[in-house]
Amino acid sequence: MFHPMANIRQETRRxxxxxxxxxxxxxxxxDDTALLGALPELDSMAVVAVLTAxxxxxxxxxxxxxxxxxxxxxxxxxxxxVERKAGS
Amino acid sequence: MAFxxxxxxxxxxxxxxxxxxxxxxxxxxxxxxxxxxxxxxRSRKMAALQARALGEAGYAVLQIDLGGCGDSxxxxxxxxxxxxVEDALAAAAWLAARQAGPLWFWGLxxxxxxxxxxxxxxxxxxxxxxxxxxxxxxxxxxxxxRLKVGASLNAGGARGGVEALLRDLESGKAxxxxxxxxxxxxxxxxxxxxxxxxxGAMRIECIELAPGPQGEVSPALAALAAQWRAAGHAVRxxxxxxxxxxxxxxxxxxxxxxxxxxxxxAPQ
Numbered sequence: 001m002f003h004p005m006a007n008i009r010q011e012t013r014r015x016x017x018x019x020x021x022x023x024x025x026x027x028x029x030x031d032d033t034a035l036l037g038a039l040p041e042l043d044s045m046a047v048v049a050v051l052t053a054x055x056x057x058x059x060x061x062x063x064x065x066x067x068x069x070x071x072x073x074x075x076x077x078x079x080x081x082v083e084r085k086a087g088s
Numbered sequence: 089m090a091f092x093x094x095x096x097x098x099x100x101x102x103x104x105x106x107x108x109x110x111x112x113x114x115x116x117x118x119x120x121x122x123x124x125x126x127x128x129x130r131s132r133k134m135a136a137l138q139a140r141a142l143g144e145a146g147y148a149v150l151q152i153d154l155g156g157c158g159d160s161x162x163x164x165x166x167x168x169x170x171x172x173v174e175d176a177l178a179a180a181a182w183l184a185a186r187q188a189g190p191l192w193f194w195g196l197x198x199x200x201x202x203x204x205x206x207x208x209x210x211x212x213x214x215x216x217x218x219x220x221x222x223x224x225x226x227x228x229x230x231x232x233x234r235l236k237v238g239a240s241l242n243a244g245g246a247r248g249g250v251e252a253l254l255r256d257l258e259s260g261k262a263x264x265x266x267x268x269x270x271x272x273x274x275x276x277x278x279x280x281x282x283x284x285x286x287x288g289a290m291r292i293e294c295i296e297l298a299p300g301p302q303g304e305v306s307p308a309l310a311a312l313a314a315q316w317r318a319a320g321h322a323v324r325x326x327x328x329x330x331x332x333x334x335x336x337x338x339x340x341x342x343x344x345x346x347x348x349x350x351x352x353x354a355p356q
Contacts (some may be wrong), residue, residue: 007307018299044238052231059223059308061230064250086307 008086011057012079019049031076036069047072060085091143096152098178100171104159105179106136106151108143115146116189116214118353119180121154121206123197124228124278125164125268126235127334128157131196133341134333138349145350148187152179154202165262165269169205169225169277176206180213190214192353197334198222201281208286215291217352219345220332223308225281229254236265283312287319293352294325297345303327326352 009031017026020041035042051062062085071081090109095102110117120135122128139149153160154175156167176193184191192215195203200221207213222228230250237249253263257275264270285292294313296305305313305325313323328348333340 011307014300048234048238052234055227055231056220056223057306057308059227059306059311061224061226 008083009079012075012082015050015053015057016075016078019053020046026075029075031074031079033075035074035078036072042072050078054082054085058082058086091139096179096182098155098175100155100174101161103155103161103175103179104153105182106139107183108139108149108151110146110148110187111144113146114148114187114189115355116191116353117148117150117183117187118142118192118194118217119176119183120149120151121176121193121195121199121202122151122157123199123222123334125232126266127197130336131334133339134345135196137341137346141346141350142353145353147192147353148183150179150183152176163269165271167271167274169202169274169281172202173205173209176202177209180206180210184212192217194349195219195221198225198228198278200283201225201228201278204283204285205281213290215293215353216285217349218292218294219349220296220334221283221294221309223283223312225278228281229275229278232265232270233263236263285316285319285321288321290321291356292316292321292323294323295345295348295352296325296327297330297332297342298327299329299331301329303329322356324352 013026013029016022017024020026020039022041055062070077072078092107094105096105120139122135123131135151139151142149152175154172156162156164180191191213193203193207193213194217196219200218203216207216233250233253237253256263257272260272262269262271294309296309305327309325313325316323326348328344330342330345331340333342
């Protein structure tokens with residue numbers, strides 16, 4: 001399944017914005033915008049919502065051992081994770 | 089508008105059904121297949137509104153509670169995927185015997201997977217209406233288990249939670265999630281369920297919900313739609329700006345989704 005990388009980065013921002021209820025703020029995030037520890041909205045329920053949204057939109061399945069704090073460090077690290085998953 | 093509630097004698101037991109007759113000149117029939125577990129309860133109101141609108145548009149609608157769900161006989165913990173597919177086929181036969189014209193299968197979320205399972209055995213369906221379809225049973229299963237254990241980003245936190253539950257299920261144990269007992273047999277069959285359809289010339293109408301005015305169909309569904317077109321089906325996708333009513337804790341009613349449902353089935 002081929003997804004253009006630019007779309008995945010945009011989709012990542014959209015999903016973050018919706019799951020965390022940021023009302024458009026996430027759409028302006030840069031790749032190096034910090035997530036974990038910097039965004040109070042990113043609690044455990046929000047992480048579940050983000051993972052579920054990625055699965056629904058891209059059709060892959062995320063295993064527990066694939067995610068940790070480094071994946072959610074920045075917008076860029078999260079998008080890179082989705083790119084790897086969508087490309088495999 | 090009038091509707092009849094009754095118990096259908098399916099091969100595996102009595103199944104609660106609600107039949108909404110076609111109003112005016114009949115255009116065909118629609119069989120509704122509900123989502124998995126809590127998503128079914130949360131979408132009841134919207135399903136009823138959609139059924140009523142379809143009835144007013146000339147479609148007879150049958151809504152069935154699959155075995156162990158809602159008001160049907162049996163316990164959720166004893167339900168099987170094969171049993172649900174049988175229930176769907178029994179409901180389709182009941183509906184086709186009472187309403188002439190094209191028969192549609194309509195699946196919401198995991199109900200789309202049940203519809204695909206039934207269509208592997210049912211010949212003569214005119215169309216398939218997919219509303220925010222679940223793309224694989226494995227995804228449905230993992231998301232359901234994730235409700236119980238959450239997701240932790242801390243090493244040593246809830247890490248392995250979903251995997252531990254899956255191991256329990258594989259070893260033959262039932263697990264309790266959000267008030268539901270999930271049996272190992274159902275989990276095993278669900279994990280193997282896929283949104284694959286036989287080749288043919290059905291109409292397939294897909295509706296996804298996405299926030300915002302410029303929603304795009306998900307890459308995953310777009311890829312499936314391309315496969316179905318290549319297999320001969322006539323596929324259309326639509327994206328509606330509406331909240332995911334099968335998830336929201338507060339009752340969510342979306343007139344735009346009701347209207348899109350009726351529009352999707354309109355003759356082309």
